[in-house]
Amino acid sequence: MKGAGKVTRYIPIPQPTLLVGPGSSTRLGEAVAGFGHHKLLVVTDAILAKMGLLKGLTDALTAGGAEFVVFDEITPDAPIPLIERGIKAFKDNDCDAIVAFGGGSSIDAAKAMCMAIANPKPLRKLAGYFKGRHNPVTLYAVPTTAGTGSEVTVAAVISDPERKDKIVVVDPRLVPRMAALDPQLMTGLPPHITAATGIDALTHAVEAFVGNWATEYTDGLALAAVGLIFGNLRTAYRDGKNLVARENMALASTYAGMAFTRANVGYVHAIAHQFGGRYHTPHGLANAIMLPLVLRFSAPAIVPRLAKLAVRAKLGEAYERDDDLAERFLEAIEQLNRDLGIPTQLAALQEADIPDIARAARLEADTGYPVPRYMTQEQCELLIRQVLPPAAEGAAKPARKKAAAPAKSAPAKKAAPRKKTA
Numbered sequence: 001m002k003g004a005g006k007v008t009r010y011i012p013i014p015q016p017t018l019l020v021g022p023g024s025s026t027r028l029g030e031a032v033a034g035f036g037h038h039k040l041l042v043v044t045d046a047i048l049a050k051m052g053l054l055k056g057l058t059d060a061l062t063a064g065g066a067e068f069v070v071f072d073e074i075t076p077d078a079p080i081p082l083i084e085r086g087i088k089a090f091k092d093n094d095c096d097a098i099v100a101f102g103g104g105s106s107i108d109a110a111k112a113m114c115m116a117i118a119n120p121k122p123l124r125k126l127a128g129y130f131k132g133r134h135n136p137v138t139l140y141a142v143p144t145t146a147g148t149g150s151e152v153t154v155a156a157v158i159s160d161p162e163r164k165d166k167i168v169v170v171d172p173r174l175v176p177r178m179a180a181l182d183p184q185l186m187t188g189l190p191p192h193i194t195a196a197t198g199i200d201a202l203t204h205a206v207e208a209f210v211g212n213w214a215t216e217y218t219d220g221l222a223l224a225a226v227g228l229i230f231g232n233l234r235t236a237y238r239d240g241k242n243l244v245a246r247e248n249m250a251l252a253s254t255y256a257g258m259a260f261t262r263a264n265v266g267y268v269h270a271i272a273h274q275f276g277g278r279y280h281t282p283h284g285l286a287n288a289i290m291l292p293l294v295l296r297f298s299a300p301a302i303v304p305r306l307a308k309l310a311v312r313a314k315l316g317e318a319y320e321r322d323d324d325l326a327e328r329f330l331e332a333i334e335q336l337n338r339d340l341g342i343p344t345q346l347a348a349l350q351e352a353d354i355p356d357i358a359r360a361a362r363l364e365a366d367t368g369y370p371v372p373r374y375m376t377q378e379q380c381e382l383l384i385r386q387v388l389p390p391a392a393e394g395a396a397k398p399a400r401k402k403a404a405a406p407a408k409s410a411p412a413k414k415a416a417p418r419k420k421t422a
Contacts (some may be wrong), residue, residue, distance in 0.1 A: 013154060013172045014269040016141070020251070022243060025101075025142045026056035028180035028401060032140055033064020037097045040068040041090045043110040044101040045075065048144060053185055054101060057142060069093045074102060077276055077283070078109035078161040080123050080167070086113045090137075097138040100176070103197070104148030104157075104283065107141050111156035111174045112167075113299060114139050117168075124160065127167045141176040144185045146236075146249035147284050149196025149204055149257015151179035157273075157283075162247060165277045183246035189239050193284075195340035198233040198249060200284035201225060203291050204256035208263035209309060210302045212370035221259035223312045228252035230313040230332070237340055241403060267375065268294045270365035274357040279348035288342045292334045293383050300339075301373040306330065345389045354384050 019027050032040070040061065044054065045206050049072040071089045073082060090113060091096070100110035114136035126132060141151040150156075156169045170347055189197075198263050205225035208218050228248045235245040271294070272286035299306065306326035311318050315328045337344075358380035377382070 011172060014175045015258070016152060016176045016179040018254070019178070019182075021247065022182065022184045024180040024269060025054065025182040025185060026060045028140060028142060028178060029057040029060025029066075031178060031301055032066055032097075032099065033061050033066035035097075035107050037066060037138075039093060039095045040066060040097050040099055041086075041093065041095040041113075042068050042070045042099045042101055043074060043086060043113065044070065044106055045103075046072045048072075048102055051188070053144065053188075057099070057101065068099070069095065071144075074106045074109050076105050076278060077157075077166070078112075079159040079161045080107050081161075083112050083123060083158055086110075087117055090117055090296065097140070099140045099142065101142045103142065103143065103145040104150045107143060107148070107150035107176075108156040108158060110139055110141070111136070111150070112158050113137070114251060115156070115169055115171065115174060123158070123167060123169075126169050129170045131169070131172070132171055136171070136173055139174070139176045141179040142185070143179070143250070143253070144180065145189065145193065145197040146246070146253040147200035149201065149253045149255075149260070151176055151181075152254050152257045153261045155261075159277065159280075164235075166273050176206055179254075181247070181250040183243045183250055186236075186246045186250065187241045187243070189240060191240065192341065194237050194240060194249075195233075195342060196282060196284035196288055197253075198229060198236065198284075199288035199291065199337065199340070199342065200255040201249070201256045202229045202233075202336075203287040204260040205229070205252070206264065206291070206295070207268055208256070208259040208267040208308065210298065210305045210372050211254050211263055211266055212372060213263045215262065218263040219257040221255045222263070223308070225252040225256040225259065226309055227312045227314075228255070230336075233336070264369050266294070266369050266371045267298075267361065267365045267380075268367065270361040271357070271380075273364060274360050275349070278353060278357065279346070281346060281348060285342070286346070288337060288340075289344070289346055289387055290383075292330070292337060293331055293386055295333060297375065297379070297383060298371070298373045299330060302326075314368055344387065346387045347389055349388050351383070351385075351388060354381050354388070358384055 083106050098110045100107040115132045118134040118136045119132040143151050154172045158167050160167050209222035229252045232245040232248040268290045275281040275286040289371040303322050303326045306329045307322040309324040310329035316325045
């Protein structure tokens with residue numbers, strides 16, 4: 001996987017034609033209607049369908065003479081059986097293209113459908129890199145949250161409920177042909193979803209920037225995303241109808257998605273994936289909880305990079321000491337989480353699960369991600385234990401050896417040499 005991950009830095013990755021601004025979902029419908037598809041499958045969730053958010057898109061399709069059917073069964077972290085029902089709906093209605101309308105779960109589910117329809121074999125057989133022999137079905141995307149960046153990424157993440165795990169399908173051909181970033185669709189998002197998805201986008205940008213596969217190209221995208229997020233996320237959280245903040249957050253999510261598609265992610269995602277697979281924790285929330293802790297752990301190896309992030313977030317000036325700027329950025333992440341009401345514990349976490357979660361997270365990160373500083377099993381367990389709810393921690397104390405959590409400290413001036421621990 002690590003070798004294949006490195007390849008993704010250099011292989012050609014298409015970028016969708018992006019339509020940006022209020023009403024862009026309607027303009028996408030107008031464009032798609034002119035592409036001559038026989039029939040489209042619109043993949044979304046029941047809540048969005050009931051809210052009427054599809055109307056601009058579907059009215060434009062109808063006006064353009066395009067036939068479509070709506071599959072509105074998508075749930076968070078769409079599981080394999082649901083994906084299979086979507087594939088059946090596509091075939092039963094004789095469709096030839098898909099429009100994904102919704103958050104990351106809808107877009108990722110649609111991506112998995114597109115690949116599986118063109119390559120008819122069990123979805124588990126498509127997990128990993130470049131497993132589809134044939135080009136996937138044509139896909140268009142309309143994200144309704146600003147977090148995953150799935151409208152520009154090469155991956156689809158779905159759930160395997162039987163194995164309590166996530167399946168990741170990776171292929172550059174999964175990138176949608178066209179996407180619309182319509183801030184009007186995001187004005188009704190509840191504050192807690194705005195917060196979690198916003199920190200999800202921030203995590204993508206930060207992990208792409210501090211990882212060892214960062215390039216000048218990905219750095220530019222990641223820094224742009226960080227600047228937009230620090231400048232707009234609090235506004236979008238407090239005033240959900242602010243179209244400027246919503247559009248800037250949508251752009252930040254897209255930029256961050258483009259950055260981590262090339263530079264990849266790290267331990268935050270590795271741990272968050274375990275929380276999602278085991279407890280069905282929303283991915284953005286899991287990332288938000290873990291980001292400050294993982295950055296604290298990684299800080300000794302990435303001080304200059306954290307300093308650059310601080311400058312872009314307008315927390316200081318480039319002439320200031322790197323260690324001061326780095327600490328300022330770490331504190332700003334923690335303060336941002338507090339301002340957005342992000343919890344510091346994961347309510348579902350069980351003490352007994354921590355060793356297995358740590359092992360699985362380390363396996364994912366150490367073999368697949370260009371992390372700047374590796375964790376031992378003990379370090380990973382201690383990190384995860386910091387988000388253990390007090391009740392679960394208290395109940396487990398007699399059964400486990402007491403271990404002090406790593407002390408919070410400012411990062412050192414110089415990056416420590418990286419040493420991978422088996």
